[in-house]
Amino acid sequence: MLISGLDQWGLAYTQAFNLEAIHSLTALLGGLRTRLDARQDTLFQQYFEQINDVESDAIDFKVDLRRGIHLALWHAMAACETTEQVHGIVQPLGSMMVALNTQMPELGWRLLADALANIQISLLSDLAPKSPLAQDGTQQLFASLRHALPAERYQTILAHAGQAVVAWQQASRHSAA
Incomplete structure (x- = not known):
């Protein structure tokens, strides 16, 4: 949920303030994801998508x-x-x-x-x-x-x-x- 929230905050701010990216946020999220092995990354991606896809989740x-x-x-x-x-x-x-x-x-x-x-x-x-x-x-x-x-x-x-x-x-x- 933390990564989903950070991702959504970043997207909102880049849209609202016409930014191309928030580089420190990109680095933080990238750093968190690169520590995962392939199985963990697959699970992460499934949970991340589920939060977005299932309205009532979280x-x-x-x-x-x-x-x-x-x-x-x-x-x-x-x-x-x-x-x-x-x-x-x-x-x-x-x-x-x-x-x-x-x-x-x-x-x-x-x-x-x-x-x-x-x-x-x-x-x-x-x-x-x-x-x-x-x-x-x-x-x-x-x-x-x-x-x-x-x-x-x-x-x-x-x-x-x-x-x-x-x-x-x-x-x-x-x-x-």
Whole structure:
């Protein structure tokens, strides 16, 4: 799972920041794989593929991983100083989210709902980016998902994200009281 996670983080960052590669990550992953003998490498490859191919395998890991990737890229977008920089991150982030929905037709929507809920919670918290660029980028992201995803799927994602946000708000009120 560690290698799968590192691989996915690396892919996300290379796409979002227009990098050809993250050389230190490539070296790390290569170094880990070269230590395996042929049998171990075959087993590794089978497990690696299974994590990707079977939606429900390591689902908690997948939720945490995608939440981390999506929120990290969203925060990077929120820190941008120009409209071009915002668009340069929003476009690949939205594409990653749409691709996740396609790659995981049964459970992908839950991962997207989790990510959108956490973005909304960040916006409602004191840690929210206050810049107009960050707000515009967030609106662009939600609009791109609304247009790219089937309407029923998008509404389901928003409904679940909304439930999580309401639960967070209620928990926040109770802990503040």
